[in-house]
Amino acid sequence: HHAVADSYRRIIDHVRDANPEAKIFGVTATPNRGDKKGLRGVFDNVADQVRLGELIASGHLVPPRTFVIDVGVQDKLRAVRKTVSDFDMGEVAEIMDRAPITEEVIRHWQEKAAGRPTIVFCSTVAHAAHVAEAFNAAGIPTGLIHGDLPGEERRSILAAFAAGEIRVITNVAV
Numbered sequence: 592h593h594a595v596a597d598s599y600r601r602i603i604d605h606v607r608d609a610n611p612e613a614k615i616f617g618v619t620a621t622p623n624r625g626d627k628k629g630l631r632g633v634f635d636n637v638a639d640q641v642r643l644g645e646l647i648a649s650g651h652l653v654p655p656r657t658f659v660i661d662v663g664v665q666d667k668l669r670a671v672r673k674t675v676s677d678f679d680m681g682e683v684a685e686i687m688d689r690a691p692i693t694e695e696v697i698r699h700w701q702e703k704a705a706g707r708p709t710i711v712f713c714s715t716v717a718h719a720a721h722v723a724e725a726f727n728a729a730g731i732p733t734g735l736i737h738g739d740l741p742g743e744e745r746r747s748i749l750a751a752f753a754a755g756e757i758r759v760i761t762n763v764a765v
Contacts, residue, residue, distance in 0.1 A: 594619075594633045603633060656707075660699045662692045680763075683714040693725045700731075700759075708752065711761045719761040726759050733759040 593599050594617050606613050617634050646652040667686045672679045700709065711726075713719035716737045726733035734748035734757045751757045 594630060595628045600633070656704075658699065658703055660696060662695050664692065680714040684718045687714055688718040688721055690725070693722050696722070697725060697729050697731070700726075701729075706758065708755075709759045711759060713761055713763050716763050719763045723759075723761040726761070731759055732757040733761060736760055736762045736765050738763070738765060 594603065594615075603615055606615070615634065617630065619630075622630060622640075643652070647654050664686050668683065671682045671686070696711075711719075711722055713722055716739070719735050719737060723733045723735040732751075734751060736745055736748055740748075748757070748760065752760055
């Protein structure tokens with residue numbers, strides 16, 4: 592979904608100017624942008640699209656169980672600036688990356704999902720690391736995955752998660 596961003600468009604437009612016959616191939620798991628800009632300005636054809644419901648029905652995904660936990664920061668989160676396609680994650684981290692909030696999240700997890708494989712989405716790598724440390728300190732085996740993690744380390748964490756050796760994975764935009 593980044594292809595409509597100015598930085599991407601400059602590159603794509605440069606390629607098209609240099610070679611009008613160039614084919615631009617895009618793949619995304621998140622075609623909907625927060626700013627509602629569509630991808631049709633960049634790509635003329637959607638070859639295939641699979642919806643969440645289809646993946647659940649076909650057995651490729653399990654139905655997600657989500658819980659919203661009120662940790663008393665909704666007003667602060669409403670005031671967070673939005674960037675082109677998302678919230679300013681640095682601002683979100685300033686609000687969310689605090690021990691009392693993480694402790695409350697862990698307490699709720701222990702009540703509602705203890706023992707269940709869980710993925711926790713965090714705002715920054717530092718936030719994800721702090722949340723993973725807190726889960727581990729509470730005796731809950733937890734791994735951290737982020738975009739800069741070497742492939743072998745990522746595969747090792749995912750294998751441990753699949754084997755049930757770790758119960759929780761914290762991540763940032765993965």
